[in-house]
Amino acid sequence: MLILTAENIQSLKQTNISIDGEKTKSRVEMLWKAAKSTQKQEIRDLASVAAATVYRIYNTGSVSAKLAIAFAQVLNISPFYLTGEADEPGEFAEADLLRLLEQQGYKKLLAEIAPPAEQAEKPKRKYTRKPKPQADAEAEQAEEPAVEEAVAEVAAAEIEEAIPEAPTVILTEENLQALLHAMVIRANAAAAGAAVKLGQVQEILLS
Numbered sequence: 001m002l003i004l005t006a007e008n009i010q011s012l013k014q015t016n017i018s019i020d021g022e023k024t025k026s027r028v029e030m031l032w033k034a035a036k037s038t039q040k041q042e043i044r045d046l047a048s049v050a051a052a053t054v055y056r057i058y059n060t061g062s063v064s065a066k067l068a069i070a071f072a073q074v075l076n077i078s079p080f081y082l083t084g085e086a087d088e089p090g091e092f093a094e095a096d097l098l099r100l101l102e103q104q105g106y107k108k109l110l111a112e113i114a115p116p117a118e119q120a121e122k123p124k125r126k127y128t129r130k131p132k133p134q135a136d137a138e139a140e141q142a143e144e145p146a147v148e149e150a151v152a153e154v155a156a157a158e159i160e161e162a163i164p165e166a167p168t169v170i171l172t173e174e175n176l177q178a179l180l181h182a183m184v185i186r187a188n189a190a191a192a193g194a195a196v197k198l199g200q201v202q203e204i205l206l207s
Contacts, residue, residue, distance in 0.1 A: 002094040002113060003073050010048045012066040017104060020084025021061025027082055028057045031075055039074050046070040065104050069097065 018024040032040065032054055044051065047070040057063050063082055072079040072092050079100050080086035090096075101110050183197060 001092075002097060003092075004046075004069060004097070004113070006046050006048070008109060008113065009046050009066055009070055011109065012064065012069070012106065013104075014064045014066060016060075016062035017065050017068060017100075018061060018063050018083045023084035024063050024082060025058055025061040027084075028054070028063060028071070031071060031077070031082075035075060042074045043067075043070045046073065065100065065106075069100070072097075 035043070040051070040054075043054070047053075047066045049067065054067070057067070065079075068079040068082045071077070071082055076092045078086050078088075078090040078092065078096050080096060081089045098110065098114060
């Protein structure tokens with residue numbers, strides 16, 4: 001809820017804004033007499049006025065924006081009830097406060113307490129990936145088997161290091177599986193002679 005500080009209220013003019021003096025007289029008197037002492041003091045502090053200033057409204061029917069808003073905020077009523085524009089006290093509402101300030105020409109204060117909403121964030125530009133030139137795409141495709149072949153060669157080298165040099169030693173089942181896996185990778189990567197070797201191994205295994 002937007003409310004004015006004492007500094008804001010005290011910056012307002014003391015000119016009369018009542019549109020019906022008789023209503024202003026009776027309503028201010030009724031509200032002031034019914035208010036608690038703490039509420040009366042709060043109204044006086046907000047508007048920075050003496051009690052005599054409030055009593056004067058009883059006789060003149062004139063109420064300033066300063067006092068109308070102070071009364072409205074403390075007693076939770078519409079400031080337009082005090083000016084005679086509204087028939088019911090209602091409740092203190094931000095919309096009424098802003099309308100009253102606008103009617104009385106307090107544009108500078110309005111700009112301070114209710115600045116215009118910031119512009120909504122601009123939607124982010126949709127990113128569209130720029131298609132790569134044909135030459136670059138072909139180069140990438142050519143690199144893929146080369147990478148796979150390099151991986152296969154490393155795997156095969158690791159297996160060969162694990163295999164004993166003596167041809168009479170029988171490989172373990174784990175080494176055989178790893179070696180066969182490496183041969184499949186090399187064949188899929190189109191390594192030179194890999195497919196032929198893999199075919200030979202398959203024939204031996206199936207014979």
